[in-house]
Amino acid sequence: MRFKAFVFQLGVIVCLSVVIGVSANLSLVKQYLNGDFNQSFLSPKDFPSIQFIGLAEAEDLFMRGDVLFLDSRAEVKFLEGHILDAINIPFEGGERTVHGQLSFPRDGTLVVYCDGNECQSSIFLAKALAEQGFEDIRVFFGGWNEWITAGLPSSKKNDLS
Amino acid sequence: MICHKTVLWVFRLVVGGVFIWAGLLKILGPLEFAQDIANYRVFSRDISFVIAIVLPWIEILCGVLVILGIFRTTSSLVLSGLLVAFLVLITATILRRIDVECGCFGSLGRRVDFLLLLTDSILLYLTLNIFVSSLKQNHESASP
Numbered sequence: 001m002r003f004k005a006f007v008f009q010l011g012v013i014v015c016l017s018v019v020i021g022v023s024a025n026l027s028l029v030k031q032y033l034n035g036d037f038n039q040s041f042l043s044p045k046d047f048p049s050i051q052f053i054g055l056a057e058a059e060d061l062f063m064r065g066d067v068l069f070l071d072s073r074a075e076v077k078f079l080e081g082h083i084l085d086a087i088n089i090p091f092e093g094g095e096r097t098v099h100g101q102l103s104f105p106r107d108g109t110l111v112v113y114c115d116g117n118e119c120q121s122s123i124f125l126a127k128a129l130a131e132q133g134f135e136d137i138r139v140f141f142g143g144w145n146e147w148i149t150a151g152l153p154s155s156k157k158n159d160l161s
Numbered sequence: 162m163i164c165h166k167t168v169l170w171v172f173r174l175v176v177g178g179v180f181i182w183a184g185l186l187k188i189l190g191p192l193e194f195a196q197d198i199a200n201y202r203v204f205s206r207d208i209s210f211v212i213a214i215v216l217p218w219i220e221i222l223c224g225v226l227v228i229l230g231i232f233r234t235t236s237s238l239v240l241s242g243l244l245v246a247f248l249v250l251i252t253a254t255i256l257r258r259i260d261v262e263c264g265c266f267g268s269l270g271r272r273v274d275f276l277l278l279l280t281d282s283i284l285l286y287l288t289l290n291i292f293v294s295s296l297k298q299n300h301e302s303a304s305p
């Protein structure tokens with residue numbers, strides 16, 4: 001097969017794939033260009049109960065006192081240090097479901113976090129909680145690293161009661 | 162390399178079928194696939210999104226072409242290239258000890274581990290056989 005023929009055939013395959021792919025996902029492409037997926041690929045339309053928050057809002061919610069913080073890291077990391085009064089629901093092994101029901105009002109506010117910007121377990125946990133019917137889930141994207149760097153209240157013990 | 166026509170035809174069915182199936186599953190959940198790609202921590206968010214939108218269709222098109230025997234050399238080479246890229250990515254992920262789902266089959270995805278490495282290696286062997294046989298066929302038909 002000649003090189004020109006190969007390039008032509010490759011071009012046809014790639015161009016067709018791009019055209020079909022963009023056409024089939026036009027609404028997603030528009031959402032992406034609007035910045036809907038800047039922090040994760042969770043669609044706000046599919047998961048309206050999930051919001052992404054920064055350190056300031058996470059601290060405000062902590063001070064409110066009626067918000068439950070959930071740590072999605074592995075238990076070992078949780079025991080080394082976590083946000084004060086947070087509960088550990090490990091989701092680092094690629095878990096997709098929360099085993100058992102979380103004893104907390106469905107309309108209460110949950111804040112989910114993991115290590116920081118690089119980890120994704122908080123998003124997986126947030127999705128699982130949304131699917132369980134929780135209506136107000138905030139994903140604290142800066143996570144444990146940002147919290148401890150800011151010197152905010154933390155604990156090094158397992159505070160599960 | 163295997164030359165037997167029937168065996169190669171079975172290879173084409175298997176390889177084409179696997180990639181068509183994988184592509185279709187990814188099309189059902191493009192955002193999940195984009196998130197799976199981002200989880201590898203290799204590509205930027207923009208690149209992850211573009212790959213998630215375009216790659217499934219490359220897989221499906223090449224899968225169909227391989228089965229039908231149209232553009233066979235090019236399509237089998239593209240699929241071989243994809244498999245090599247997957248193998249490099251899987252190996253790097255295992256070495257970096259990143260625990261992620263491979264995203265290979267959408268929501269039916271499996272973890273990145275040595276078994277996945279083996280599966281993709283076998284697929285690569287089949288695909289390379291298809292590629293080499295089609296090259297030979299092109300060469301023979303071009304010869305006087």
